[in-house]
Amino acid sequence: MPRAALHRLRLLVPAAAWALGFALTSWLAGRCLPAPELPQTIREKLTHLAAHGNDYDAIFVGSSRIQNHVMPGIFDRLAAEGGRPVKSFNAGVASTHTPEDAWMLDQILARRPAHLRWVFLEIDFFETALQEGQRDTARSTAWHDWPRFAVLCRRLFVLKDLASEVPQRVRDFTVHLAAFGQHSTQFGRGAQLFDQWRHHTPAEPMDWARLGQNGDGWVPTRHDAAALAESPAQLTRLAGLVAERQAKAPKPRQSDRVTQAVLGEAIAKIIRAGAVPILVIPPRTRSFYFVPSEKNAHLAAVIDLCNPARYPELYAPQYRVDTSHLNAAGADIFTRILAARFLEIAHREPAPATFSSVGQ
Numbered sequence: 001m002p003r004a005a006l007h008r009l010r011l012l013v014p015a016a017a018w019a020l021g022f023a024l025t026s027w028l029a030g031r032c033l034p035a036p037e038l039p040q041t042i043r044e045k046l047t048h049l050a051a052h053g054n055d056y057d058a059i060f061v062g063s064s065r066i067q068n069h070v071m072p073g074i075f076d077r078l079a080a081e082g083g084r085p086v087k088s089f090n091a092g093v094a095s096t097h098t099p100e101d102a103w104m105l106d107q108i109l110a111r112r113p114a115h116l117r118w119v120f121l122e123i124d125f126f127e128t129a130l131q132e133g134q135r136d137t138a139r140s141t142a143w144h145d146w147p148r149f150a151v152l153c154r155r156l157f158v159l160k161d162l163a164s165e166v167p168q169r170v171r172d173f174t175v176h177l178a179a180f181g182q183h184s185t186q187f188g189r190g191a192q193l194f195d196q197w198r199h200h201t202p203a204e205p206m207d208w209a210r211l212g213q214n215g216d217g218w219v220p221t222r223h224d225a226a227a228l229a230e231s232p233a234q235l236t237r238l239a240g241l242v243a244e245r246q247a248k249a250p251k252p253r254q255s256d257r258v259t260q261a262v263l264g265e266a267i268a269k270i271i272r273a274g275a276v277p278i279l280v281i282p283p284r285t286r287s288f289y290f291v292p293s294e295k296n297a298h299l300a301a302v303i304d305l306c307n308p309a310r311y312p313e314l315y316a317p318q319y320r321v322d323t324s325h326l327n328a329a330g331a332d333i334f335t336r337i338l339a340a341r342f343l344e345i346a347h348r349e350p351a352p353a354t355f356s357s358v359g360q
Helices: 003-032 042-055 072-081 100-110 138-143 146-158 163-185 189-198 225-229 232-247 257-272 294-299 328-346
Strands: 058-061 088-090 118-122 251-253 276-281 288-290 301-304
Touching: 042 100, 058 100, 072 088, 072 328, 100 118, 100 138, 100 146, 100 257, 118 257, 118 328, 138 163, 146 163, 146 257, 257 276, 257 294, 276 294, 276 328, 301 328
Parallel strands: 058 088, 058 118, 118 276, 251 288, 276 301
Antiparallel strands: none
16 A cells, blocks of 8 residues: 555544544433433423323414414314314424424424324425524524434525525534534533532423413414504504505415425325324515425415405504514414314315315
8 A cells, every 4th residue: 555545544544433433422422311401382382292192183383473373272162163173282483494393393293193183384485594592502402403404404505596695505504513513412411411410400390381371382472562552663664564465465486496395294294194284374574475386285285374465354453563473363363264264174074185275
């Protein structure tokens, strides 16, 4: 063997051994150390479903536009009055975006709710940027597993239609890489557990108030109509956006193939779990909104509520907190519309893979 090649080999062998040892240590740490605590709200909702998941046949998954807008008590009552009795749970969590929503769905389905029949999944564009306040948190570490990191890489670097965003994508990648590394290596986890043991720090108790006053997962938006009224600039902006949408309806966009692939995987998982996927598009005030591809729409029901002309009450300022969220009265209206659209779907009773869009 040439001397230069031998020298390189001598350098590579220790590096490879170190990398292998580090990977093995990280793997063992992940298997031996107690699982990290999940962040609040996610923790309470998943713990509740682990204990009571068999009580529900309908689950809502999404962001604050599910958490604050879907009232299971009203939904269940209207569904029963319409001849399709269900017991539902609101598993929405504020600030959840794709692909974190796919992770949340995986956590729910992993608990194998025995009677799950309907899964309502809010859909929106893929979010590659992790906001400053969401970085280096237990929540971001929790969902940055390999499936989510892999699809983030696909979304950031496989697409070639946005070459001008390469510098930003590289910055986003480094943030996600750090979160994935934290998730995968359990770095600092042993020291954290030792510190808790040394100081006798008890585990943080469950905050069941995060499930709402009825324990069904719905909590109202923290702001209220008075807060909106006290912000003339925000109220004026909201009124202007609503007027724009009423004059010119928002345009549907299918986005990119990676986003559609992630959605397709979620639909397939729901169907494999024996449930019917129902995609929910909440009312938005921007000029465009995300819709599933024809293939994905064929495999799921679609309830499109992003239509100011058809659902003007969902855009009325008196039912709004801001440009994205409804107050409690607006959530009541939203839930009633959602229940009506659900009954249209449920009365058809086709196989999950033959559903077509409704409510558009």
